[in-house]
Amino acid sequence: MMFTVAALALLVALGLALARAIAGPTVFDRALAGNSIGTLAMMMLAVLGFLDGRPEFLDLAILYGLLNIVGTIAVLKFFRYGDLGDPGEPEAKR
């Protein structure tokens, strides 16, 4: 019962974050909403595992979190420099 309440709250939050991801005026709004959706999906997976009586779902949550970090940073780097292989700003002269 309590897991159901938490899962429903997470579903509502996921819907709202998705609305921001669709509506976001800039790409950074979308990336921020995508990051939040990733965190909420991790929580959703963990709660679903307990709801279903199968805590193995936590492994999926860990994997999803790791992929979420890499994805967010990669998207940010792409939209900041326009190239994933770009080294970024030149290093300061010493």
Next chain:
Amino acid sequence: MSAALDVLSWALLVAGGAFCVIGALGLVRLRRFYARTHAASVIDSAGAGLILAGLLLQAGWTLAAVKLVVIGLLIFFASPTATHALANAALARGLKLEAHEEAPSKR
């Protein structure tokens, strides 16, 4: 003992869900990007932390508890890093900080 833990876990889960909804509402309602990052932090810190604590009380001393702690540490370290990178990238791309740069809103 177990009943008390259940009640505490119920309260933590409901509070975590409420914080997640509040953060998502802020993500939708706030008007500027840099304000929305604060709403996203509410989801990452309060929402995720409280839900994980509630699940931790339900898990007991099992392997699932260890995995929950790992998830918590992952969010604890990765989420501020991602938010910082996001705000930094937005600033580097010239997204304005000032409020008066935007057209006046209806609300």
